[in-house]
Amino acid sequence: MDLIIIFLLAAAIGGGAAAGYFARQAIAKKRAGTIEKNIAGKLAKAKAEAQKVQDEAQAKAQKILDDSRQEIARRQKEIAKTETLILKRESNLEQRIATFETEESELREKVQKLKSLKENLEELHRRTMEGLERVAGLTKDEARRELMEVLEKEHAKDLLEKTRRLENEGIDGFRQRAREILTQAIQKFALSQAQEITTSVVSLPSDDIKGRIIGKEGRNIRALERLTGVEIIVDETPETVVISGFDPTRRQIAKIALEKLIQDSRIQPARIEETVKIAQEEIAAKIKEAGEQACYDTNVVGLNPRLVQLLGRLKYRTSYGQNALLHSVEVSHLAAAIAAEVGANVKVARKAGLFHDIGKSVDQQIEGTHVEIGVKILEKFNVEPEVVVAVRSHHEDFPYEGVEGMIVQAADQISGARPGARKDTVENYLKRLGELEGIAKSFEGVEKAWALQAGREIRVFVRPKEIDDWQAQKMAKEIAGRIEEELRYPGEIKVNVIRETRVTEYAR
Numbered sequence: 001m002d003l004i005i006i007f008l009l010a011a012a013i014g015g016g017a018a019a020g021y022f023a024r025q026a027i028a029k030k031r032a033g034t035i036e037k038n039i040a041g042k043l044a045k046a047k048a049e050a051q052k053v054q055d056e057a058q059a060k061a062q063k064i065l066d067d068s069r070q071e072i073a074r075r076q077k078e079i080a081k082t083e084t085l086i087l088k089r090e091s092n093l094e095q096r097i098a099t100f101e102t103e104e105s106e107l108r109e110k111v112q113k114l115k116s117l118k119e120n121l122e123e124l125h126r127r128t129m130e131g132l133e134r135v136a137g138l139t140k141d142e143a144r145r146e147l148m149e150v151l152e153k154e155h156a157k158d159l160l161e162k163t164r165r166l167e168n169e170g171i172d173g174f175r176q177r178a179r180e181i182l183t184q185a186i187q188k189f190a191l192s193q194a195q196e197i198t199t200s201v202v203s204l205p206s207d208d209i210k211g212r213i214i215g216k217e218g219r220n221i222r223a224l225e226r227l228t229g230v231e232i233i234v235d236e237t238p239e240t241v242v243i244s245g246f247d248p249t250r251r252q253i254a255k256i257a258l259e260k261l262i263q264d265s266r267i268q269p270a271r272i273e274e275t276v277k278i279a280q281e282e283i284a285a286k287i288k289e290a291g292e293q294a295c296y297d298t299n300v301v302g303l304n305p306r307l308v309q310l311l312g313r314l315k316y317r318t319s320y321g322q323n324a325l326l327h328s329v330e331v332s333h334l335a336a337a338i339a340a341e342v343g344a345n346v347k348v349a350r351k352a353g354l355f356h357d358i359g360k361s362v363d364q365q366i367e368g369t370h371v372e373i374g375v376k377i378l379e380k381f382n383v384e385p386e387v388v389v390a391v392r393s394h395h396e397d398f399p400y401e402g403v404e405g406m407i408v409q410a411a412d413q414i415s416g417a418r419p420g421a422r423k424d425t426v427e428n429y430l431k432r433l434g435e436l437e438g439i440a441k442s443f444e445g446v447e448k449a450w451a452l453q454a455g456r457e458i459r460v461f462v463r464p465k466e467i468d469d470w471q472a473q474k475m476a477k478e479i480a481g482r483i484e485e486e487l488r489y490p491g492e493i494k495v496n497v498i499r500e501t502r503v504t505e506y507a508r
Contacts, residue, residue, distance in 0.1 A: 252316050294354065299350070390404040435487060460476075
């Protein structure tokens with residue numbers, strides 16, 4: 001019984017294993033068929049896509065081939081057209097060469113005929129002159145001298161009048177040309193000028209702020225004046241404070257500082273010192289910016305930054321109410337225009353015009369005329385010698401060494417003398433010159449006195465028998481002292497006392 005059961009169990013297990021094997025084989029075959037089917041579908045799809053790509057490539061290649069054929073045909077037409085044109089030009093050129101050869105041959109024949117004719121004329125002239133000499137008994141040179149003497153005697157007056165007329169016409173022509181050059185230069189550049197004075201006005205929100213500006217026992221106003229080097233005038237003028245000072249840079253610093261203090265409303269010595277430092281930094285930045293802008297406007301580049309800084313200081317410098325920086329820019333443009341018209345060095349004239357008054361930027365701190373100071377500044381910064389020479393002679397303090405110096409002087413006078421450029425009226429100008437000469441003439445031993453260079457120089461001629469050399473030196477100092485005490489003037493005035501002895505004899 002147990003054996004039967006075991007046998008049955010073994011048979012059942014064997015039958016299950018066989019059934020599982022055959023079932024697994026059937027499932028595997030089914031799956032294999034599905035994979036093969038998928039692979040076959042993908043392969044067919046890939047073949048279709050490949051065929052599509054191949055068709056598109058063939059179409060593009062055909063299009064490229066057709067375009068190439070059209071381009072080749074078009075270029076062949078152009079080449080044929082060009083060949084036809086070249087052949088035509090070659091034919092015309094051959095015709096011209098043939099014509100030139102014919103004309104050259106005819107010209108040679110004419111030249112040969114002219115040579116022969118000239119030889120015949122010279123021979124005829126020689127024979128004629130020999131005949132005349134035989135008849136007159138004079139040589140050729142003797143006959144010419146006698147003829148010239150007769151003509152000179154008969155037409156001396158006519159020749160003299162004609163010579164004078166030609167000279168006058170030449171002078172008038174030169175003057176007219178000079179007027180045209182100056183007119184063209186002025187028309188090319190006309191800079192608007194704003195007149196400036198030696199005081200600055202600060203507007204106040206109310207009169208109550210005046211007391212705070214003055215401070216307790218005047219400590220605020222004293223601190224501000226001490227730090228800025230100007231005089232602050234607080235008077236009865238409503239809502240106004242006046243800043244007075246000969247140095248426009250200091251005056252502008254004081255104005256900016258005072259305006260900032262008024263806005264801040266904290267006015268006390270420590271705050272004043274901080275505000276003045278801030279104002280000084282702002283002014284330094286504005287000066288540098290003004291110098292760079294002036295160089296940009298005049299197209300003068302490659303300068304030392306310190307020289308540009310000195311140029312910018314002219315923004316706060318005036319001459320008879322005319323802003324010195326604007327004046328320098330205007331002179332630069334005018335000098336360049338004049339130099340271009342007369343054929344001078346435009347670059348040198350432009351640069352010399354820009355820096356001709358550079359000495360005014362520091363003439364209140366250094367002794368000497370602004371020309372002498374300007375020359376030293378330019379030499380220090382290694383500016384071209386031609387520019388230095390032109391700047392040195394623009395006020396005739398030194399002799400001219402080139403035409404550029406004359407051009408800069410002319411441009412300087414045009415800029416300063418044109419109407420509206422400077423503040424002085426003709427009456428005030430003449431009055432100041434008269435007072436200047438009157439002071440000099442009031443001294444004993446003075447023979448005559450002349451005010452020159454728009455009142456910047458006074459030349460005093462003394463009688464050498466009454467004034468010796470030591471007295472002349474003393475007189476120069478006394479005249480300068482009187483001028484400083486009695487007259488008001490911008491810049492400085494040079495006093496020249498001249499004592500000379502002349503001995504005259506006549507040879508009879």
